[in-house]
Amino acid sequence: MNTIWIIAQGTFGEAMRRKILNVFLLVAIAIIIMGFAFGSLDPRQEMVTVRSIGLGIIELAGVFISVILSINLIPQEIERRTIYTILSKPVQRYEFLLGKFVGGLLTVLANIALMGAVFFLLVSYKEGHVNVAILKGLLMTFFQLFLVCSIAVFFSAFLSPFVNFFLTFAVFLLGSMSSVIESLGTQDSKKSIIAVDSLKFCT
Amino acid sequence: MAQDSSKDLESLADTAKDPGLAMQKAAEENVGYAKVIEIKNLVKTYRNITAVNDISLDVYEGEIFGFLGPNGAGKTTTIKTLLGLIFPTSGTTLVLGKEAGDIEVKEKISYLPESPYFYEHMSAKEVVGYYGSLFGLKGAAKDKRVDYLLDLVGLQSDSKKPLRAFSKGMLQRVGIAQSLINDPKILFFDEPTSGLDPVAHRDIRNLILHLKSEGRTIFLSSHQLSDVELVCDRVSILNKGKIRRLGTVEDLIAGGNVEIIAENIDPENSDLGRLKAITSNVEFVGPKTVITASADNRSKNAVLDWVRSNKGDVVSVAQTRRTLEDIFYETVREGESGPHIPTSTTSTVSSN
Numbered sequence: 001m002n003t004i005w006i007i008a009q010g011t012f013g014e015a016m017r018r019k020i021l022n023v024f025l026l027v028a029i030a031i032i033i034m035g036f037a038f039g040s041l042d043p044r045q046e047m048v049t050v051r052s053i054g055l056g057i058i059e060l061a062g063v064f065i066s067v068i069l070s071i072n073l074i075p076q077e078i079e080r081r082t083i084y085t086i087l088s089k090p091v092q093r094y095e096f097l098l099g100k101f102v103g104g105l106l107t108v109l110a111n112i113a114l115m116g117a118v119f120f121l122l123v124s125y126k127e128g129h130v131n132v133a134i135l136k137g138l139l140m141t142f143f144q145l146f147l148v149c150s151i152a153v154f155f156s157a158f159l160s161p162f163v164n165f166f167l168t169f170a171v172f173l174l175g176s177m178s179s180v181i182e183s184l185g186t187q188d189s190k191k192s193i194i195a196v197d198s199l200k201f202c203t
Numbered sequence: 204m205a206q207d208s209s210k211d212l213e214s215l216a217d218t219a220k221d222p223g224l225a226m227q228k229a230a231e232e233n234v235g236y237a238k239v240i241e242i243k244n245l246v247k248t249y250r251n252i253t254a255v256n257d258i259s260l261d262v263y264e265g266e267i268f269g270f271l272g273p274n275g276a277g278k279t280t281t282i283k284t285l286l287g288l289i290f291p292t293s294g295t296t297l298v299l300g301k302e303a304g305d306i307e308v309k310e311k312i313s314y315l316p317e318s319p320y321f322y323e324h325m326s327a328k329e330v331v332g333y334y335g336s337l338f339g340l341k342g343a344a345k346d347k348r349v350d351y352l353l354d355l356v357g358l359q360s361d362s363k364k365p366l367r368a369f370s371k372g373m374l375q376r377v378g379i380a381q382s383l384i385n386d387p388k389i390l391f392f393d394e395p396t397s398g399l400d401p402v403a404h405r406d407i408r409n410l411i412l413h414l415k416s417e418g419r420t421i422f423l424s425s426h427q428l429s430d431v432e433l434v435c436d437r438v439s440i441l442n443k444g445k446i447r448r449l450g451t452v453e454d455l456i457a458g459g460n461v462e463i464i465a466e467n468i469d470p471e472n473s474d475l476g477r478l479k480a481i482t483s484n485v486e487f488v489g490p491k492t493v494i495t496a497s498a499d500n501r502s503k504n505a506v507l508d509w510v511r512s513n514k515g516d517v518v519s520v521a522q523t524r525r526t527l528e529d530i531f532y533e534t535v536r537e538g539e540s541g542p543h544i545p546t547s548t549t550s551t552v553s554s555n
Binding site: 002003006012013014017060080081084085086087088089090091092 | 285286288305309310312313314316318319320321322325333334335337338339378381385391429441
């Protein structure tokens with residue numbers, strides 16, 4: 001467990017210094033702030049729009065961060081040959097994989113937390129009270145990204161980062177459209193319901 | 204006493220006849236030392252490419268073992284197998300008496316890869332400490348060990364700079380420091396002096412000798428043949444996945460070379476391929492042909508026969524000292540141009 005944590009800390013430290021993450025972070029924060037520019041709508045409608053757009057932007061930025069980070073976690077270690085130095089130490093392969101994965105998740109969590117904190121404070125300020133639903137929304141976004149990271153790391157074991165990028169995104173999109181697919185499935189035969197359920201389970 | 208001398212002579216004759224026996228005898232000389240690495244019939248195949256083809260060798264405690272070969276000979280594959288980074292297709296690899304890759308073994312060995320890369324955002328102190336953490340080092344004990352090692356490799360004053368600001372030589376020193384963090388019994392060095400300036404090169408060579416004086420075993424893969432000749436106790440030369448030479452440096456270079464100068468040999472001679480299969484070097488210098496071959500009778504006579512059969516005139520035959528580079532060159536050329544002709548009967552082995 002200690003080894004996993006050491007590798008996770010190393011991964012987190014390196015990932016947080018990658019400029020691409022900071023760019024997404026800045027863009028996400030900027031767009032969230034822009035999301036408050038809906039003064040022409042009535043106050044209730046404005047807050048609904050702001051909450052939806054804000055969470056949507058955080059989710060989108062989070063997905064990009066998760067995918068770009070996770071598809072490179074293992075291949076980059078192999079390409080740079082860092083993996084050889086680490087695995088020649090008393091580190092099991094599964095400890096290395098889990099360490100990298102946990103480090104990636106910590107990075108995603110930190111980014112979501114940072115974006116979420118800005119969003120939560122601004123919504124609370126605008127509404128004049130603490131909105132716990134926002135926190136629940138952020139938590140569910142994190143769980144969603146947890147799955148995205150898992151899928152990307154899984155694919156990275158046998159696919160190139162390029163293919164992995166599109167495949168993970170495809171899985172994410174299919175998962176995001178599950179309600180649409182489900183409604184299509186309920187209108188069709190039982191066979192297609194089973195197919196849709198299987199797809200939902202996979203995504 | 205006379206009987207002993209007679210036995211020695213018989214033994215010498217047997218050795219000259221049977222290179223395999225020579226290898227066995229060389230190994231027997233190491234009786235009393237524990238085998239720390241045992242490779243038996245190792246084969247590693249990647250799809251349809253055989254990187255390592257049935258090699259067997261032992262490395263003894265406290266020796267510096269040179270593992271040589273041209274690029275693509277299978278050196279790094281063998282090292283990775285010994286570290287448990289990749290799995291053999293067949294054969295066995297034991298390190299410190301246990302299966303390669305065993306966690307207990309990894310506690311006692313270390314690896315310096317060729318051109319090591321480390322996390323660039325870390326400083327030298329952080330990166331060596333990071334590897335120390337993987338061995339369970341922590342707190343003041345870890346700091347003390349890290350400071351000692353950075354001092355040993357001459358990086359104490361740069362220990363807090365990020366690695367992205369380091370030169371290749373400095374990174375190599377960091378690599379050596381990290382490889383010593385666990386006070387290892389066996390060190391696997393893959394090209395430790397690659398890309399270093401002459402001063403750093405010499406420092407690292409001296410460090411390797413210092414590590415040996417502390418009783419550590421060093422498995423050294425290098426293309427710096429002059430270094431290998433200076434520091435290694437035993438050497439093996441791999442080519443195309445097979446061990447072509449194995450023995451002490453003295454045994455390998457024993458016998459020397461012979462330089463045969465001949466005239467009236469056409470550089471376009473269609474039979475030159477046969478000559479190149481015998482000798483390590485053929486050069487045309489003006490009207491003369493300089494042929495360098497092993498000084499043993501078999502090779503020397505084969506060259507002289509070739510010159511005569513091609514209507515050349517032998518101008519001179521002079522004996523010269525061989526270097527490990529000659530042996531290496533010879534071994535690689537043998538692999539390229541056909542049948543293997545032993546040039547040093549006391550050191551030539553068959554890997555099968």
